[in-house]
Amino acid sequence: MMSDTQSESEQTKALLQDRYGPKVRPVAYICHLPRITAKAREFGYAIAVHGSLQRDMDLIAAPWSDVATDEDELLKAICETVGGFLLADEKGCDKPHGRRAWVIHFGAGMWMDLSIMPRIVAGGKP
Numbered sequence: 001m002m003s004d005t006q007s008e009s010e011q012t013k014a015l016l017q018d019r020y021g022p023k024v025r026p027v028a029y030i031c032h033l034p035r036i037t038a039k040a041r042e043f044g045y046a047i048a049v050h051g052s053l054q055r056d057m058d059l060i061a062a063p064w065s066d067v068a069t070d071e072d073e074l075l076k077a078i079c080e081t082v083g084g085f086l087l088a089d090e091k092g093c094d095k096p097h098g099r100r101a102w103v104i105h106f107g108a109g110m111w112m113d114l115s116i117m118p119r120i121v122a123g124g125k126p
Helices: 008-042 071-082
Strands: 045-049 057-063 100-105 111-116
Touching: 008 045, 008 057, 008 071, 071 100, 071 111
Parallel strands: 057 111
Antiparallel strands: 045 057, 100 111
């Protein structure tokens, strides 16, 4: 039972867990995927799912065309596409092979780990 003091996000999270259990989370994540991949394509990137989608949505964005934008533009566009946000102190973190990663939150206790591979610019340097 929900109390009047719970935030809307807490109430939604409680409903998802109580009513449907953990199996609804992968379906909810997959529902976002077509819009994310279409938006990434507009910015010159391909998207791959990496992980089980049980707890969070792990995505890899790889530059796929010569017109791939910089990572900040892609990150902002994907946040807007899912109605998500970065926490105020979220600066992204460095990962192996030049990859950068961010956590995008989008309500009901759901979040996405987005890793963006670096672009190779003229001269062969990321």
